[in-house]
Amino acid sequence: MDGFAPLPEPPxxxxxxxxxxxxxxxxxAEMAYRMDRLASEQTGYIGIxxxxxxxxxxxxxxxxxxxxxxxxxxxxxxxxxxxxxxxERWYEHYCLRVARVERAYSGPGGR
Amino acid sequence: MDGFAPLPEPPxxxxxxxxxxxxxxxxxAEMAYRMDRLASEQTGYIGIxxxxxxxxxxxxxxxxxxxxxxxxxxxxxxxxxxxxxxxERWYEHYCLRVARVERAYSGPGGR
Numbered sequence: 001m002d003g004f005a006p007l008p009e010p011p012x013x014x015x016x017x018x019x020x021x022x023x024x025x026x027x028x029a030e031m032a033y034r035m036d037r038l039a040s041e042q043t044g045y046i047g048i049x050x051x052x053x054x055x056x057x058x059x060x061x062x063x064x065x066x067x068x069x070x071x072x073x074x075x076x077x078x079x080x081x082x083x084x085x086x087x088e089r090w091y092e093h094y095c096l097r098v099a100r101v102e103r104a105y106s107g108p109g110g111r
Numbered sequence: 112m113d114g115f116a117p118l119p120e121p122p123x124x125x126x127x128x129x130x131x132x133x134x135x136x137x138x139x140a141e142m143a144y145r146m147d148r149l150a151s152e153q154t155g156y157i158g159i160x161x162x163x164x165x166x167x168x169x170x171x172x173x174x175x176x177x178x179x180x181x182x183x184x185x186x187x188x189x190x191x192x193x194x195x196x197x198x199e200r201w202y203e204h205y206c207l208r209v210a211r212v213e214r215a216y217s218g219p220g221g222r
Contacts, residue, residue: 051162051170059170061161087219099210108198
């Protein structure tokens with residue numbers, strides 16, 4: 001279903017990125033689009049889910065088949081630049097958590 | 112910082128709940144408020160983060176000190192009722208993933 005990442009059999013990995021944007025928009029939307037696309041081309045990528053409050057708070061969760069896959073993604077040159085610009089320009093504050101998904105299900109069953 | 116859950120030393124647990132709402136609003140806001148409050152009173156609760164797109168997609172991540180704490184929360188009577196009503200009325204679709212947080216950090220350091 002649109003907006004939902006696939007649900008493969010666990011275990012796999014989730015990167016939970018919670019952020020509050022600055023009021024600097026310059027370059028952000030283009031970079032976010034490029035990074036979503038680049039992530040989806042990586043080996044071990046499962047999917048991504050994102051929601052943004054009107055106040056600028058957002059949560060992005062990306063899912064990866066293995067620890068190695070998400071480590072590789074973290075180190076890609078274009079992504080390193082995006083992380084640097086994010087720290088310098090676009091994010092007032094963020095928290096990043098790496099978590100191992102142990103079980104998962106979806107609902108409601110009947111629809 | 113407001114809107115961000117605390118960052119205790121891992122490991123701990125995250126419940127990642129991704130959802131798409133129906134157009135039924137009846138009772139939803141009150142129940143969501145009550146459940147947020149009830150969760151925060153439970154033993155082992157760390158915090159919660161939530162973001163909602165205008166289109167009805169949302170991501171809620173609650174954090175728990177242990178597997179046992181989140182299992183206890185899942186089984187509380189008032190929460191079981193909320194889950195039932197959620198399946199029947201409020202959610203078109205949802206995915207729930209239980210994940211063990213292995214590492215975490217926040218940024219940007221300088222602000």
